[in-house]
Amino acid sequence: MNNIMIGRFIPGDSWVHRLDPRTKMIATFIYILVMLWSNSWQTYAWSAAFLILLIKLTQQPFSLYWSGLKPIFWLILFTVFLQILFTPGEPVLFKAGPIIVTLPGIINAGYVIVRFVLIILMSTILTLTTPPTSIANALESLLGPLKKLRVPVAELALMLSIALRFVPLLMDETQKIMNAQKSRGMSFSNGGPIKRAKAIIPLLIPLFVGALQRALDLANAMEVRGFKDATQRTKYRILHYQQVDRIAFLGLGSFVAIFFVIKFIFHI
Amino acid sequence: MIEAIKINNLKYSYQGSQQLFDDFNLTIQVGQWVALVGHNGSGKSTLAKLILGLIVANSGDIDVFGERLSVATVNHVRAQIGMVFQNPDNQFVGATVADDVAFGLENMQKPSSEMPKLIDEALEIVGMQAFKNREPHMLSGGQKQRVALASVLALNPKIIILDEATAMLDPEGRDMVMQTLQKLKARFGSELTLITITHDMDEASLADRVVVINDGKLILDGEPATVFSERDIMHSNGLELPFAGELLAKLDKRPNSYLDERELVQWLSHLKK
Numbered sequence: 260m261n262n263i264m265i266g267r268f269i270p271g272d273s274w275v276h277r278l279d280p281r282t283k284m285i286a287t288f289i290y291i292l293v294m295l296w297s298n299s300w301q302t303y304a305w306s307a308a309f310l311i312l313l314i315k316l317t318q319q320p321f322s323l324y325w326s327g328l329k330p331i332f333w334l335i336l337f338t339v340f341l342q343i344l345f346t347p348g349e350p351v352l353f354k355a356g357p358i359i360v361t362l363p364g365i366i367n368a369g370y371v372i373v374r375f376v377l378i379i380l381m382s383t384i385l386t387l388t389t390p391p392t393s394i395a396n397a398l399e400s401l402l403g404p405l406k407k408l409r410v411p412v413a414e415l416a417l418m419l420s421i422a423l424r425f426v427p428l429l430m431d432e433t434q435k436i437m438n439a440q441k442s443r444g445m446s447f448s449n450g451g452p453i454k455r456a457k458a459i460i461p462l463l464i465p466l467f468v469g470a471l472q473r474a475l476d477l478a479n480a481m482e483v484r485g486f487k488d489a490t491q492r493t494k495y496r497i498l499h500y501q502q503v504d505r506i507a508f509l510g511l512g513s514f515v516a517i518f519f520v521i522k523f524i525f526h527i
Numbered sequence: 528m529i530e531a532i533k534i535n536n537l538k539y540s541y542q543g544s545q546q547l548f549d550d551f552n553l554t555i556q557v558g559q560w561v562a563l564v565g566h567n568g569s570g571k572s573t574l575a576k577l578i579l580g581l582i583v584a585n586s587g588d589i590d591v592f593g594e595r596l597s598v599a600t601v602n603h604v605r606a607q608i609g610m611v612f613q614n615p616d617n618q619f620v621g622a623t624v625a626d627d628v629a630f631g632l633e634n635m636q637k638p639s640s641e642m643p644k645l646i647d648e649a650l651e652i653v654g655m656q657a658f659k660n661r662e663p664h665m666l667s668g669g670q671k672q673r674v675a676l677a678s679v680l681a682l683n684p685k686i687i688i689l690d691e692a693t694a695m696l697d698p699e700g701r702d703m704v705m706q707t708l709q710k711l712k713a714r715f716g717s718e719l720t721l722i723t724i725t726h727d728m729d730e731a732s733l734a735d736r737v738v739v740i741n742d743g744k745l746i747l748d749g750e751p752a753t754v755f756s757e758r759d760i761m762h763s764n765g766l767e768l769p770f771a772g773e774l775l776a777k778l779d780k781r782p783n784s785y786l787d788e789r790e791l792v793q794w795l796s797h798l799k800k
Contacts, residue, residue: 268662270660424620424622424663428664480618484630485605492633493632497639
Protein backbone atom coordinates (compact mmCIF):
# COMPACT_ATOMS: atom_id res chain seq x y z
CA MET A 260 0.00 0.00 0.00
CA ASN A 261 2.30 2.67 -1.23
CA ASN A 262 -0.45 5.14 -2.06
CA ILE A 263 -1.19 5.94 1.57
CA MET A 264 0.08 9.44 2.18
CA ILE A 265 -0.72 9.92 5.87
CA GLY A 266 2.49 10.91 7.56
CA ARG A 267 4.53 9.99 4.50
CA PHE A 268 7.80 11.89 4.14
CA ILE A 269 9.65 12.23 0.84
CA PRO A 270 13.29 13.26 1.33
CA GLY A 271 14.36 16.26 -0.73
CA ASP A 272 16.34 19.47 -0.70
CA SER A 273 13.76 22.02 -1.73
CA TRP A 274 13.29 25.40 -0.15
CA VAL A 275 10.27 24.06 1.74
CA HIS A 276 12.21 21.03 2.97
CA ARG A 277 14.81 23.32 4.51
CA LEU A 278 12.32 25.33 6.53
CA ASP A 279 12.25 24.91 10.28
CA PRO A 280 9.45 22.40 11.01
CA ARG A 281 8.00 24.84 13.51
CA THR A 282 7.62 27.43 10.77
CA LYS A 283 5.80 24.90 8.61
CA MET A 284 3.55 23.86 11.46
CA ILE A 285 2.57 27.40 12.40
CA ALA A 286 2.06 28.31 8.75
CA THR A 287 -0.19 25.28 8.22
CA PHE A 288 -2.19 26.20 11.31
CA ILE A 289 -2.62 29.83 10.22
CA TYR A 290 -3.58 28.80 6.68
CA ILE A 291 -6.27 26.45 7.99
CA LEU A 292 -7.54 29.17 10.30
CA VAL A 293 -7.71 31.68 7.45
CA MET A 294 -9.64 29.15 5.36
CA LEU A 295 -12.46 29.30 7.92
CA TRP A 296 -12.91 32.99 7.05
CA SER A 297 -13.04 32.37 3.35
CA ASN A 298 -16.52 32.76 1.89
CA SER A 299 -16.24 33.95 -1.68
CA TRP A 300 -14.78 32.46 -4.82
CA GLN A 301 -12.26 35.31 -4.97
CA THR A 302 -10.76 34.47 -1.59
CA TYR A 303 -10.70 30.77 -2.48
CA ALA A 304 -9.00 31.53 -5.78
CA TRP A 305 -6.34 33.57 -3.98
CA SER A 306 -5.78 30.79 -1.39
CA ALA A 307 -5.54 28.16 -4.13
CA ALA A 308 -3.01 30.26 -6.04
CA PHE A 309 -0.86 30.60 -2.92
CA LEU A 310 -1.08 26.85 -2.32
CA ILE A 311 -0.09 25.99 -5.88
CA LEU A 312 2.95 28.23 -5.50
CA LEU A 313 3.88 26.34 -2.32
CA ILE A 314 3.45 22.97 -4.02
CA LYS A 315 5.71 24.13 -6.84
CA LEU A 316 8.29 25.16 -4.26
CA THR A 317 8.33 21.66 -2.74
CA GLN A 318 9.59 20.30 -6.11
CA GLN A 319 7.34 17.26 -5.79
CA PRO A 320 4.95 16.20 -8.57
CA PHE A 321 1.28 17.17 -8.30
CA SER A 322 0.30 13.51 -8.69
CA LEU A 323 1.78 12.83 -5.27
CA TYR A 324 -0.53 15.40 -3.71
CA TRP A 325 -3.46 14.06 -5.67
CA SER A 326 -2.97 10.61 -4.17
CA GLY A 327 -3.01 12.28 -0.75
CA LEU A 328 -6.56 13.45 -1.44
CA LYS A 329 -7.97 10.09 -2.41
CA PRO A 330 -8.48 8.63 1.08
CA ILE A 331 -10.75 11.49 2.13
CA PHE A 332 -12.88 11.39 -1.03
CA TRP A 333 -15.86 9.81 0.77
CA LEU A 334 -15.68 12.26 3.64
CA ILE A 335 -15.86 15.15 1.16
CA LEU A 336 -18.76 13.53 -0.67
CA PHE A 337 -20.66 13.05 2.58
CA THR A 338 -20.21 16.68 3.65
CA VAL A 339 -21.20 17.91 0.20
CA PHE A 340 -24.33 15.82 0.43
CA LEU A 341 -25.28 17.35 3.78
CA GLN A 342 -24.63 20.87 2.48
CA ILE A 343 -26.85 20.35 -0.54
CA LEU A 344 -29.69 18.86 1.47
CA PHE A 345 -29.74 21.12 4.49
CA THR A 346 -28.88 24.64 3.30
CA PRO A 347 -32.03 26.76 3.33
CA GLY A 348 -32.58 29.83 1.08
CA GLU A 349 -33.74 31.04 -2.29
CA PRO A 350 -34.06 30.21 -5.12
CA VAL A 351 -35.20 26.64 -4.73
CA LEU A 352 -33.96 24.59 -7.64
CA PHE A 353 -35.51 21.25 -6.89
CA LYS A 354 -38.17 20.00 -4.51
CA ALA A 355 -39.35 16.46 -3.87
CA GLY A 356 -41.14 15.90 -0.57
CA PRO A 357 -38.74 16.69 2.27
CA ILE A 358 -35.76 17.08 -0.09
CA ILE A 359 -35.14 20.69 -1.02
CA VAL A 360 -32.13 21.71 -3.09
CA THR A 361 -31.34 25.43 -3.15
CA LEU A 362 -28.82 27.48 -5.12
CA PRO A 363 -27.01 28.61 -1.93
CA GLY A 364 -26.83 24.93 -1.03
CA ILE A 365 -25.04 24.09 -4.27
CA ILE A 366 -22.68 27.05 -3.87
CA ASN A 367 -21.90 26.11 -0.26
CA ALA A 368 -21.22 22.55 -1.34
CA GLY A 369 -18.73 23.84 -3.89
CA TYR A 370 -17.00 25.94 -1.23
CA VAL A 371 -16.81 22.96 1.10
CA ILE A 372 -15.08 20.88 -1.54
CA VAL A 373 -12.51 23.60 -2.20
CA ARG A 374 -11.99 24.24 1.51
CA PHE A 375 -11.47 20.54 2.24
CA VAL A 376 -9.07 20.08 -0.65
CA LEU A 377 -7.01 23.15 0.25
CA ILE A 378 -6.73 22.19 3.93
CA ILE A 379 -5.71 18.61 3.13
CA LEU A 380 -3.17 19.76 0.53
CA MET A 381 -1.65 22.22 2.97
CA SER A 382 -1.24 19.53 5.63
CA THR A 383 0.18 17.19 2.99
CA ILE A 384 2.87 19.78 2.21
CA LEU A 385 3.83 19.72 5.90
CA THR A 386 4.05 15.92 6.23
CA LEU A 387 5.59 15.38 2.81
CA THR A 388 8.52 17.74 3.38
CA THR A 389 9.14 17.12 7.09
CA PRO A 390 10.49 13.88 8.61
CA PRO A 391 8.19 12.58 11.37
CA THR A 392 10.98 13.05 13.92
CA SER A 393 11.14 16.74 13.05
CA ILE A 394 7.36 17.09 13.30
CA ALA A 395 7.56 15.56 16.74
CA ASN A 396 10.46 17.85 17.68
CA ALA A 397 8.56 20.88 16.46
CA LEU A 398 5.52 19.88 18.45
CA GLU A 399 7.65 19.40 21.52
CA SER A 400 9.20 22.81 21.07
CA LEU A 401 5.91 24.59 20.37
CA LEU A 402 4.14 22.91 23.28
CA GLY A 403 7.16 23.50 25.53
CA PRO A 404 5.35 25.96 27.83
CA LEU A 405 2.89 23.20 28.77
CA LYS A 406 5.74 21.38 30.54
CA LYS A 407 5.26 23.84 33.39
CA LEU A 408 1.75 22.44 33.77
CA ARG A 409 3.35 18.97 34.03
CA VAL A 410 2.09 17.88 30.62
CA PRO A 411 4.57 15.15 29.47
CA VAL A 412 5.35 16.95 26.22
CA ALA A 413 8.58 15.05 25.43
CA GLU A 414 6.88 11.67 25.88
CA LEU A 415 3.93 12.72 23.74
CA ALA A 416 6.26 13.90 20.98
CA LEU A 417 8.21 10.64 20.98
CA MET A 418 4.96 8.65 20.94
CA LEU A 419 3.80 10.67 17.96
CA SER A 420 6.98 10.11 15.99
CA ILE A 421 6.90 6.35 16.65
CA ALA A 422 3.21 6.20 15.74
CA LEU A 423 3.90 7.97 12.44
CA ARG A 424 6.81 5.63 11.77
CA PHE A 425 4.58 2.55 12.14
CA VAL A 426 1.71 3.75 9.94
CA PRO A 427 3.11 2.35 6.64
CA LEU A 428 4.09 -0.89 8.40
CA LEU A 429 0.60 -1.49 9.78
CA MET A 430 -0.87 -0.64 6.37
CA ASP A 431 1.31 -3.32 4.83
CA GLU A 432 0.25 -5.78 7.47
CA THR A 433 -3.44 -5.01 6.91
CA GLN A 434 -2.98 -5.68 3.22
CA LYS A 435 -1.20 -8.97 3.95
CA ILE A 436 -3.92 -10.18 6.32
CA MET A 437 -6.62 -9.14 3.83
CA ASN A 438 -4.89 -11.03 1.04
CA ALA A 439 -4.47 -14.08 3.24
CA GLN A 440 -8.16 -14.06 4.08
CA LYS A 441 -9.28 -13.30 0.53
CA SER A 442 -7.27 -16.29 -0.66
CA ARG A 443 -9.37 -18.38 1.68
CA GLY A 444 -12.63 -17.06 0.28
CA MET A 445 -13.31 -14.09 2.54
CA SER A 446 -14.96 -11.13 0.83
CA PHE A 447 -14.55 -7.58 2.07
CA SER A 448 -16.58 -5.83 -0.60
CA ASN A 449 -19.72 -7.91 -1.04
CA GLY A 450 -22.93 -7.89 0.98
CA GLY A 451 -24.73 -5.27 3.01
CA PRO A 452 -23.14 -2.91 5.51
CA ILE A 453 -23.64 -5.32 8.44
CA LYS A 454 -22.03 -8.20 6.58
CA ARG A 455 -19.12 -5.97 5.61
CA ALA A 456 -18.65 -4.71 9.15
CA LYS A 457 -18.55 -8.30 10.34
CA ALA A 458 -15.86 -9.08 7.77
CA ILE A 459 -13.64 -6.49 9.43
CA ILE A 460 -13.52 -8.27 12.80
CA PRO A 461 -11.34 -11.19 11.65
CA LEU A 462 -9.09 -8.56 10.09
CA LEU A 463 -8.77 -6.40 13.19
CA ILE A 464 -7.93 -9.16 15.65
CA PRO A 465 -4.72 -10.40 13.99
CA LEU A 466 -3.80 -6.78 13.30
CA PHE A 467 -4.11 -5.89 16.99
CA VAL A 468 -2.24 -8.98 18.12
CA GLY A 469 0.54 -8.15 15.66
CA ALA A 470 0.67 -4.53 16.78
CA LEU A 471 0.99 -5.56 20.43
CA GLN A 472 3.83 -7.95 19.58
CA ARG A 473 5.57 -5.16 17.68
CA ALA A 474 5.12 -2.83 20.64
CA LEU A 475 6.75 -5.35 23.01
CA ASP A 476 9.65 -5.95 20.62
CA LEU A 477 10.15 -2.24 20.09
CA ALA A 478 10.12 -1.59 23.84
CA ASN A 479 12.90 -4.17 24.24
CA ALA A 480 14.91 -2.72 21.37
CA MET A 481 14.56 0.81 22.79
CA GLU A 482 15.57 -0.24 26.29
CA VAL A 483 18.60 -2.13 25.03
CA ARG A 484 19.74 0.99 23.20
CA GLY A 485 19.74 2.89 26.46
CA PHE A 486 16.32 4.51 26.43
CA LYS A 487 15.36 5.56 29.96
CA ASP A 488 12.83 8.32 29.54
CA ALA A 489 12.01 10.86 26.88
CA THR A 490 13.32 13.87 28.78
CA GLN A 491 16.90 12.69 29.35
CA ARG A 492 17.90 12.74 25.71
CA THR A 493 19.83 14.97 23.34
CA LYS A 494 18.62 15.63 19.81
CA TYR A 495 20.10 14.64 16.47
CA ARG A 496 17.99 17.05 14.47
CA ILE A 497 18.26 20.49 16.03
CA LEU A 498 15.75 23.12 15.06
CA HIS A 499 17.27 26.21 13.45
CA TYR A 500 15.28 29.33 12.88
CA GLN A 501 17.02 30.92 9.89
CA GLN A 502 16.76 33.47 7.10
CA VAL A 503 14.44 31.21 5.03
CA ASP A 504 12.02 31.07 7.92
CA ARG A 505 11.87 34.84 8.15
CA ILE A 506 11.19 35.00 4.42
CA ALA A 507 8.53 32.30 4.79
CA PHE A 508 6.73 34.24 7.52
CA LEU A 509 6.95 37.38 5.40
CA GLY A 510 5.33 35.47 2.54
CA LEU A 511 2.65 34.07 4.81
CA GLY A 512 1.99 37.53 6.24
CA SER A 513 1.48 39.00 2.78
CA PHE A 514 -0.82 36.11 1.87
CA VAL A 515 -3.00 36.73 4.93
CA ALA A 516 -3.03 40.51 4.39
CA ILE A 517 -4.04 40.25 0.72
CA PHE A 518 -6.61 37.62 1.69
CA PHE A 519 -8.39 40.03 4.01
CA VAL A 520 -8.14 42.88 1.51
CA ILE A 521 -9.86 40.68 -1.09
CA LYS A 522 -12.43 39.60 1.47
CA PHE A 523 -13.13 43.24 2.32
CA ILE A 524 -13.38 44.40 -1.34
CA PHE A 525 -15.75 41.62 -2.35
CA HIS A 526 -17.55 42.02 0.93
CA ILE A 527 -20.34 39.53 1.20
CA MET B 528 41.78 -12.16 33.48
CA ILE B 529 38.24 -10.81 33.56
CA GLU B 530 35.63 -12.69 31.54
CA ALA B 531 33.25 -10.86 29.21
CA ILE B 532 30.27 -12.76 30.57
CA LYS B 533 30.18 -15.14 33.49
CA ILE B 534 26.95 -16.88 34.42
CA ASN B 535 26.84 -18.73 37.74
CA ASN B 536 24.15 -21.09 39.07
CA LEU B 537 21.46 -19.33 37.07
CA LYS B 538 17.87 -20.33 37.82
CA TYR B 539 14.96 -19.03 35.85
CA SER B 540 11.39 -20.06 35.10
CA TYR B 541 8.63 -18.30 33.23
CA GLN B 542 5.66 -17.59 35.44
CA GLY B 543 3.66 -20.72 36.06
CA SER B 544 5.78 -22.99 33.91
CA GLN B 545 8.49 -25.38 34.97
CA GLN B 546 12.09 -24.44 35.57
CA LEU B 547 13.82 -23.44 32.32
CA PHE B 548 17.31 -22.81 33.67
CA ASP B 549 18.39 -24.83 36.67
CA ASP B 550 21.93 -24.16 37.86
CA PHE B 551 23.12 -23.00 34.48
CA ASN B 552 26.78 -22.00 34.13
CA LEU B 553 28.54 -20.41 31.18
CA THR B 554 31.67 -18.33 30.80
CA ILE B 555 32.50 -16.33 27.69
CA GLN B 556 36.01 -14.95 27.27
CA VAL B 557 36.76 -11.45 26.00
CA GLY B 558 37.07 -11.32 22.21
CA GLN B 559 35.45 -14.69 21.59
CA TRP B 560 32.84 -15.32 18.91
CA VAL B 561 30.36 -17.70 20.47
CA ALA B 562 27.44 -19.27 18.63
CA LEU B 563 24.62 -20.22 20.98
CA VAL B 564 22.55 -22.89 19.26
CA GLY B 565 19.45 -24.83 20.17
CA HIS B 566 16.04 -25.59 18.70
CA ASN B 567 12.98 -23.40 19.35
CA GLY B 568 12.15 -23.11 23.02
CA SER B 569 15.56 -24.33 24.15
CA GLY B 570 16.07 -21.15 26.18
CA LYS B 571 18.72 -19.48 24.04
CA SER B 572 16.83 -16.21 23.50
CA THR B 573 15.75 -16.15 27.13
CA LEU B 574 19.42 -16.31 28.07
CA ALA B 575 20.13 -13.16 26.01
CA LYS B 576 17.27 -11.31 27.71
CA LEU B 577 18.59 -12.38 31.10
CA ILE B 578 22.08 -11.08 30.29
CA LEU B 579 20.62 -7.68 29.30
CA GLY B 580 18.40 -7.52 32.35
CA LEU B 581 15.24 -7.36 30.24
CA ILE B 582 13.97 -10.19 32.43
CA VAL B 583 15.21 -11.02 35.91
CA ALA B 584 16.57 -14.39 37.04
CA ASN B 585 15.04 -16.19 40.04
CA SER B 586 18.51 -16.71 41.46
CA GLY B 587 22.14 -16.93 40.41
CA ASP B 588 24.61 -14.32 39.18
CA ILE B 589 25.46 -12.79 35.87
CA ASP B 590 28.73 -10.85 35.69
CA VAL B 591 29.54 -8.67 32.70
CA PHE B 592 33.20 -7.62 32.68
CA GLY B 593 33.31 -8.38 36.37
CA GLU B 594 30.29 -6.25 37.15
CA ARG B 595 27.40 -8.05 38.82
CA LEU B 596 24.06 -7.47 37.08
CA SER B 597 21.54 -5.87 39.44
CA VAL B 598 18.92 -3.13 39.47
CA ALA B 599 21.66 -0.64 40.30
CA THR B 600 24.05 -1.71 37.53
CA VAL B 601 21.65 -2.67 34.76
CA ASN B 602 21.98 0.59 32.84
CA HIS B 603 25.76 0.49 32.97
CA VAL B 604 25.82 -3.15 31.88
CA ARG B 605 23.46 -2.47 28.98
CA ALA B 606 25.68 0.38 27.84
CA GLN B 607 28.41 -2.19 27.12
CA ILE B 608 26.20 -4.66 25.28
CA GLY B 609 24.53 -4.14 21.93
CA MET B 610 21.77 -6.39 20.75
CA VAL B 611 20.23 -7.04 17.35
CA PHE B 612 16.81 -8.72 17.41
CA GLN B 613 15.06 -11.06 15.03
CA ASN B 614 12.43 -8.85 13.41
CA PRO B 615 14.07 -6.10 11.30
CA ASP B 616 10.98 -3.86 11.43
CA ASN B 617 10.29 -4.01 15.13
CA GLN B 618 13.65 -2.55 16.12
CA PHE B 619 13.75 0.33 13.67
CA VAL B 620 12.88 3.33 15.84
CA GLY B 621 13.84 6.28 13.64
CA ALA B 622 12.08 7.62 10.56
CA THR B 623 15.22 7.31 8.44
CA VAL B 624 18.42 5.27 8.64
CA ALA B 625 20.34 8.21 10.15
CA ASP B 626 17.59 8.90 12.68
CA ASP B 627 17.61 5.28 13.75
CA VAL B 628 21.35 5.23 14.37
CA ALA B 629 20.92 8.55 16.20
CA PHE B 630 18.31 7.11 18.58
CA GLY B 631 20.86 5.35 20.78
CA LEU B 632 23.20 8.34 20.67
CA GLU B 633 20.36 10.59 21.80
CA ASN B 634 19.70 8.25 24.71
CA MET B 635 23.38 8.39 25.67
CA GLN B 636 23.02 12.17 25.62
CA LYS B 637 25.82 12.70 23.10
CA PRO B 638 26.06 16.34 21.97
CA SER B 639 24.19 17.00 18.71
CA SER B 640 27.34 18.34 17.07
CA GLU B 641 29.17 14.98 17.41
CA MET B 642 26.31 12.86 16.11
CA PRO B 643 26.72 13.22 12.32
CA LYS B 644 30.33 11.97 12.52
CA LEU B 645 29.46 9.00 14.76
CA ILE B 646 26.52 8.09 12.53
CA ASP B 647 28.65 8.22 9.38
CA GLU B 648 31.35 6.07 10.95
CA ALA B 649 28.90 3.43 12.14
CA LEU B 650 27.13 3.29 8.77
CA GLU B 651 30.44 3.05 6.96
CA ILE B 652 31.49 -0.04 8.93
CA VAL B 653 28.36 -1.91 7.82
CA GLY B 654 28.48 -0.43 4.31
CA MET B 655 25.18 1.45 4.54
CA GLN B 656 26.32 5.08 4.31
CA ALA B 657 24.74 5.48 0.87
CA PHE B 658 21.35 4.77 2.44
CA LYS B 659 21.65 7.36 5.18
CA ASN B 660 18.50 9.29 4.31
CA ARG B 661 16.39 6.31 3.28
CA GLU B 662 13.24 5.31 5.08
CA PRO B 663 12.94 1.79 6.49
CA HIS B 664 10.27 0.67 4.01
CA MET B 665 12.71 1.37 1.16
CA LEU B 666 15.24 -1.14 2.56
CA SER B 667 15.50 -4.92 2.32
CA GLY B 668 15.52 -7.07 5.44
CA GLY B 669 19.29 -7.60 5.22
CA GLN B 670 19.85 -3.87 4.90
CA LYS B 671 17.61 -3.16 7.89
CA GLN B 672 19.56 -5.66 9.98
CA ARG B 673 22.83 -3.99 8.96
CA VAL B 674 21.35 -0.65 10.06
CA ALA B 675 20.40 -2.28 13.36
CA LEU B 676 24.02 -3.41 13.63
CA ALA B 677 25.22 0.14 12.87
CA SER B 678 22.87 1.52 15.54
CA VAL B 679 24.49 -0.83 17.99
CA LEU B 680 28.06 -0.08 16.80
CA ALA B 681 27.56 3.68 17.15
CA LEU B 682 27.31 3.12 20.90
CA ASN B 683 30.72 1.43 20.96
CA PRO B 684 29.71 -1.80 22.70
CA LYS B 685 32.20 -4.38 23.95
CA ILE B 686 29.73 -7.20 23.42
CA ILE B 687 27.26 -7.62 20.58
CA ILE B 688 24.49 -10.21 20.82
CA LEU B 689 22.57 -11.18 17.69
CA ASP B 690 19.35 -12.95 18.62
CA GLU B 691 18.27 -14.91 15.52
CA ALA B 692 19.14 -11.78 13.56
CA THR B 693 19.13 -13.62 10.23
CA ALA B 694 16.13 -15.89 10.82
CA MET B 695 13.68 -13.67 8.92
CA LEU B 696 16.02 -12.85 6.02
CA ASP B 697 16.32 -14.33 2.54
CA PRO B 698 19.59 -16.17 1.74
CA GLU B 699 21.10 -13.05 0.20
CA GLY B 700 20.28 -10.90 3.22
CA ARG B 701 21.66 -13.61 5.49
CA ASP B 702 24.95 -13.70 3.57
CA MET B 703 25.20 -9.90 3.72
CA VAL B 704 24.76 -9.88 7.49
CA MET B 705 27.21 -12.76 8.03
CA GLN B 706 29.83 -11.06 5.85
CA THR B 707 29.37 -7.87 7.85
CA LEU B 708 29.91 -9.82 11.07
CA GLN B 709 33.13 -11.36 9.76
CA LYS B 710 34.31 -7.90 8.75
CA LEU B 711 33.52 -6.61 12.23
CA LYS B 712 35.45 -9.43 13.85
CA ALA B 713 38.43 -8.75 11.58
CA ARG B 714 38.30 -5.05 12.37
CA PHE B 715 37.83 -5.07 16.12
CA GLY B 716 39.53 -8.40 16.93
CA SER B 717 39.77 -9.07 20.63
CA GLU B 718 38.05 -5.78 21.54
CA LEU B 719 34.72 -7.20 20.47
CA THR B 720 32.95 -10.19 21.97
CA LEU B 721 30.33 -11.59 19.63
CA ILE B 722 27.44 -13.85 20.59
CA THR B 723 25.23 -15.14 17.79
CA ILE B 724 22.08 -16.97 18.81
CA THR B 725 20.94 -19.12 15.92
CA HIS B 726 19.64 -22.44 14.72
CA ASP B 727 21.37 -22.10 11.38
CA MET B 728 24.41 -24.38 11.63
CA ASP B 729 26.26 -22.85 8.67
CA GLU B 730 26.09 -19.60 10.58
CA ALA B 731 27.26 -21.27 13.79
CA SER B 732 30.24 -22.81 12.00
CA LEU B 733 31.73 -19.31 11.49
CA ALA B 734 32.13 -18.85 15.26
CA ASP B 735 35.19 -19.68 17.40
CA ARG B 736 33.08 -21.67 19.79
CA VAL B 737 29.70 -23.37 19.60
CA VAL B 738 27.53 -23.84 22.68
CA VAL B 739 24.53 -26.13 22.33
CA ILE B 740 21.73 -25.75 24.84
CA ASN B 741 18.44 -27.58 25.21
CA ASP B 742 15.81 -27.22 27.94
CA GLY B 743 18.07 -24.75 29.66
CA LYS B 744 20.93 -27.23 29.91
CA LEU B 745 24.34 -27.03 28.34
CA ILE B 746 24.61 -30.02 26.01
CA LEU B 747 27.82 -29.43 24.07
CA ASP B 748 30.50 -26.77 24.22
CA GLY B 749 33.61 -26.51 22.06
CA GLU B 750 35.10 -25.53 18.73
CA PRO B 751 32.75 -25.97 15.75
CA ALA B 752 34.70 -29.01 14.50
CA THR B 753 34.43 -30.74 17.88
CA VAL B 754 30.75 -29.99 18.37
CA PHE B 755 29.82 -30.97 14.84
CA SER B 756 31.47 -34.37 15.15
CA GLU B 757 28.81 -35.28 17.75
CA ARG B 758 26.14 -35.99 15.16
CA ASP B 759 23.98 -38.24 17.36
CA ILE B 760 23.89 -35.81 20.28
CA MET B 761 23.03 -32.93 17.90
CA HIS B 762 20.21 -34.93 16.34
CA SER B 763 18.75 -36.01 19.66
CA ASN B 764 18.57 -32.33 20.59
CA GLY B 765 16.67 -31.43 17.46
CA LEU B 766 19.59 -29.94 15.54
CA GLU B 767 21.04 -30.71 12.13
CA LEU B 768 24.72 -30.50 11.31
CA PRO B 769 25.98 -28.04 8.69
CA PHE B 770 25.71 -29.41 5.16
CA ALA B 771 29.33 -30.62 5.19
CA GLY B 772 28.75 -32.45 8.47
CA GLU B 773 25.65 -34.28 7.23
CA LEU B 774 27.44 -35.24 4.03
CA LEU B 775 30.47 -36.44 5.95
CA ALA B 776 28.32 -38.77 8.04
CA LYS B 777 26.86 -40.39 4.94
CA LEU B 778 30.23 -41.25 3.33
CA ASP B 779 31.41 -44.86 3.47
CA LYS B 780 35.02 -43.90 3.55
CA ARG B 781 35.49 -40.83 5.65
CA PRO B 782 38.31 -38.75 7.11
CA ASN B 783 39.34 -39.21 10.75
CA SER B 784 38.33 -35.76 11.88
CA TYR B 785 35.55 -33.26 11.20
CA LEU B 786 36.03 -31.11 8.10
CA ASP B 787 34.27 -27.90 7.16
CA GLU B 788 32.84 -27.40 3.69
CA ARG B 789 36.07 -26.17 2.08
CA GLU B 790 38.22 -28.84 3.68
CA LEU B 791 35.73 -31.51 2.70
CA VAL B 792 35.76 -30.42 -0.93
CA GLN B 793 39.57 -30.63 -0.89
CA TRP B 794 39.52 -34.04 0.75
CA LEU B 795 36.95 -35.35 -1.72
CA SER B 796 38.87 -34.09 -4.75
CA HIS B 797 42.00 -35.87 -3.46
CA LEU B 798 40.06 -39.13 -3.31
CA LYS B 799 39.53 -39.05 -7.03
CA LYS B 800 43.22 -39.17 -7.84
